[in-house]
Amino acid sequence: MVVITTKKPVEEVLNVLKDNNAKKLFLVSCGVCSALCQTGGEKGLEEWKEILEKEGYEIVNGMVVDDVCDNREMAKVVRKNDADVQEADSIVTLSCGLGVQSIIQVLSKKYPEKRVFVTNNTEFMGMTERIGRFYMRCRGCGDCLLNETGGICPITTCAKSLMNGPCGGMVNGKCEVGNYEKDCGWVLIYNRLKEIGRLDLFSKLRDPVDWSESGHQREVVWR
Ligand code: SF4
Ligand code: SF4
Numbered sequence: 001m002v003v004i005t006t007k008k009p010v011e012e013v014l015n016v017l018k019d020n021n022a023k024k025l026f027l028v029s030c031g032v033c034s035a036l037c038q039t040g041g042e043k044g045l046e047e048w049k050e051i052l053e054k055e056g057y058e059i060v061n062g063m064v065v066d067d068v069c070d071n072r073e074m075a076k077v078v079r080k081n082d083a084d085v086q087e088a089d090s091i092v093t094l095s096c097g098l099g100v101q102s103i104i105q106v107l108s109k110k111y112p113e114k115r116v117f118v119t120n121n122t123e124f125m126g127m128t129e130r131i132g133r134f135y136m137r138c139r140g141c142g143d144c145l146l147n148e149t150g151g152i153c154p155i156t157t158c159a160k161s162l163m164n165g166p167c168g169g170m171v172n173g174k175c176e177v178g179n180y181e182k183d184c185g186w187v188l189i190y191n192r193l194k195e196i197g198r199l200d201l202f203s204k205l206r207d208p209v210d211w212s213e214s215g216h217q218r219e220v221v222w223r
Helices: 012-017 040-054 071-080 082-087 097-107 184-194
Strands: 002-007 023-032 058-065 090-094 114-118 119-132 133-136
Touching: 002 133, 012 040, 012 090, 012 114, 023 040, 023 082, 023 097, 040 058, 040 090, 071 082, 071 097, 082 097, 082 184, 090 097, 097 114
Parallel strands: 023 058, 023 090, 090 114
Antiparallel strands: 002 119, 119 133
C-alpha cells in the first residue's frame, strides 16, 4: 500500500513560506511512498533544494527519511540533527499529510514553535500497478466487505458507494458517473462472484454503509 501524493504547485508552496516569513528551512523528504510517487525521495529533495535556494531560502539541512509518518523514525532524525532543527525556523516535508502531523507531534515537546509545511497533496491510499499508475481501491471504511463481494470493493469501485447492486445509471457495464468511461463496480463484482461460483452472495441484502465508523478521529490502539 502506498499513500498516493501529487505535487502542489510550486507557487502555492512558495506563497505559504513567504506568508509565514520562513527563512531557514530543514527539508525532510519521504523515502517510501512519496519517493515512489516521485513527489519525494532524493530527486524531490534535490528539486526543492534548488527551487528554494534560488528563492533565497537558507537550507539548514535536507535529508531523505524512510517512514516520515512513523513518529519513532522522526524522533531519531530530530535527536541526531538537533542543532539543525533548532536553527531552522521551519520544516518543509516532501511527504503526505501523515508526515506533516508526525513531525509536528515529534517536535511538539521540545520545539512547539516550529512550523511544518508540506509540498504535496495527499490523494488516497493506493494500489500500485506500476510507477505513475495508482488506483484507489480502499477507503479504510473499518468494516471490510471484500469477503462478500469477490474481493472487489464496492465503496471505491462503485462511484456512489452503493451496497446492493448497480443503480439505473449503468449502461452496457459502464458507469454513468464520468461519462461511461469506467466499468460499473457492481458489474465487476457480479462477474467476479460468477467466476468464483458465489453468485448467491450478489443478492444478499446489505445495510447502508455506517459512515460513523469511518469518520473522524479514528485510531487503532492496542490495549
Ligand atoms: S470494503 Fe472497501 S473501503 Fe472498506 S475496508 Fe474493504 S476494501 Fe477498504
Ligand atoms: S453505474 Fe455502477 S459504479 Fe456507477 S454509480 Fe451506478 S452502481 Fe455505482
